Amino acid sequence: MNKHLLIVGGGYVGLYTAMRLQRRLRxxxxxxxxHITIIDPQSYMTYQPFLPEAAAGNLSPRHMVAPLRRILPKVNILNxxxxxxDHAAREVTFQPSEGGARKISYDLIVMAAGSISRTxxxxxxxxxxxxxxxxxxxxxxxxxxxxxxxxxxxxDDPEVRRRALTFVVVGAGFAGVEALAELEDMAKHSTRYYRxxxxxxxxxVLVEASNRVLPEVGxxxxxxxLEQLRERGIDVRLETRLDSCSGGHVKLSDGTEFHADxxxxxxxxxPSPVVNDSDLPLDERGRIKATALLTVAGTRDAFTAGDAAGVPDVTNPGQYCAPNAQHAVRQAKALADNIIRYLRGQELVQYRHKYVGSVAGLGLHQGVANVYGVKLRGLPAWLMHRTYHLSRxxxxxxxxxxxxxxxxxxxxxxxxISLGEMEHPREGFRAAVATNRR
Known part of the structure; x- marks a missing residue:
């Protein structure tokens, strides 16, 4: 057989697909x-639902990432x-972290490059x-x-103080609400150490262009x-857009203006920019056009899933699977099984998963959940949030x-404790060199 499978992206889909293939193709x-190769800028997969807890200091950042080389010893990892x-030629152009670019050929490809922030x-x-x-x-x-x-x-400058203590979050989906709630909780806790x-x-300030927050939970x-956030003193602006923030001067579409750092x-x-630099078909939203079999539409030897793919939702005809971790993890399992069937000349199976609901953390001991129609809030939802994500x-x-x-x-x-100097570790040494030159 001697097939080379190339997986572009080491996120949810890339990692979980490779894990299953490693186990079932021993x-x-x-x-x-x-032979399996994964290409990703990082040598680890980030479990993104834990980002708010890492930002709040509840989790060590090292514990929310999965090292690819340790988990996938039988897979070649390229950073x-x-x-x-160039799928027609069955090759990609690979730019390593250091050094010149080179071509890598393959027999089968999995496009799982994920997504980037839409600005x-x-x-x-x-x-x-x-x-x-x-x-x-x-x-x-x-x-x-x-x-x-x-x-x-x-x-002792009131304007500097006011600007420093003003924080703006744009977007009231999972990422925005959970990040704001955890950071607000952390900052409020921290004030006990300041005189x-x-x-x-x-x-x-939470700015959202639509008329609701957390649409995923119903x-x-x-x-x-929304009521909980406002009770905590958070200024939630619905049906409002960010017009400008030049120099930290924030202007909102409702006419509000203030300064923030x-x-x-x-x-x-x-979708990741790589989807635009390929000869694979794209849908109207710029995602790779996928089938319910998790193959690239109209293309042989190509598979796709996750945020970069427009996967039809067979449980809801006419709709697509949401770009979230729940679908990505389950798609990876179905994708790996279909790759094995493809290699063995067997019939592929459609990806079918009815969305079970959503859970979100709103700070320590606070959460909201809507799972299988069961609606929870407060401590029970927070416990469900942690239990669910721990299992994943x-x-x-x-x-x-x-x-x-x-x-x-x-x-x-x-x-x-702020360890901001970690982001610029050479600044102290440079200052010392400059001082010694005087």
Whole structure:
């Protein structure tokens, strides 16, 4: 057989597909009949639902990532990006993290490149904006919030203080609401260590273009979440857009203007740019056109799933599967099984999974859930949120480490230290060199 399977992307779909193939194709991998390669910029998979908890200090960032090489010892891991896919020639252009680009040939390809933040041409967005899709962004945001509390405590300028203590989140989906709720909870907890900052001094603004928050949990639970956020003093602006934030001067479409040093952008995602640099068919939303079999429509030897793919939802004709972790993990299982069937000349099976609902964390001991029509809020929803995501974290090693972090958090207070210098480790040394030159 001697087939080379190339997986573009080491996220949910890439990792879980490779894990299942590694387990079910042991003999073929051992005998060299099948070779599997994953290409991803990172050497790990990030379990993104835990980003808010990492930002709040409830989880160590090392425990929410899965090291690809440790989990996939029979898979070749290459770190870098795919800049072009030429499926007609069965090859991709691979740009490694260091060095020149090269061509890599394959027999079968899995396009699982995921998504990136979808931004808009808003003036000043890069001045104070930060995304919330990676571990680096989550930890940088945590450091920034705590650093700005230090700034506000140490200044006697009311304008600097007001600006430092104003935080804006754009987008009221899962990422935005969970990030805001966890960070607001952390900041409020941190004020007990400051002499001149009270929880009421910190302003949180949530900006959402639609008329509701957390649409994934349904209208009733969304309204309850909105009430909870407002009861916590969070300024929620629905049916409002961010018009500008140049130099930290925030302008909203409802006419509101104020200054802020921090803006978190979570207003949607779009497929990875590599899908545009391929000869694979795309749908009207710029995603790879997929079939319910998780193959690329009208194309041989090509499979796809996850955020970069438009996978038809056979349980809801005319609709597509939502771009979330629940579908990605289950698609990966079906995808791996179909690849095995494809290699063995068997008939492929459609991906079929009815969406069971959603859970969201709203800070320590607070959550909201709508699962199989059962609606929960508060502590029960928070426990369900943690239980569900713990069950989905890959490998027993990661699960145990997460549980240990949570257990320690029950007995010890959260750390409220900004380690922002970690983002610029050479600055101190450069300053010392400059001083010595004088």
């Amino acid at each position: 003999r073929e991998l051992r005998d060299g009949d099948v 870098g990006t795919v800049t072009k896919v 808009l041409p808003i003036p000043g967005l890069t001045d104070i904006g930060i995304g919330f899709k990676t571990v680096g962004e989550a930890i940088a945001l945590r450091n920034r919030v705590l650093h700005l509390l230090d700034v506000a405590e140490s200044t 001149n900052i009270r929880p009421a001094d910190i302003r949180w 209208p009733e639970m969304g309204r309850w979440t 921090t803006l978190v952008w979570t207003a949607g995602v779009k 974290v890959p490998t027993l090693n990661r699960k145990v480490r997460v549980v240990v972090d949570w257990t320690l958090a029950l007995f010890f207070k959260r750390e409220t």
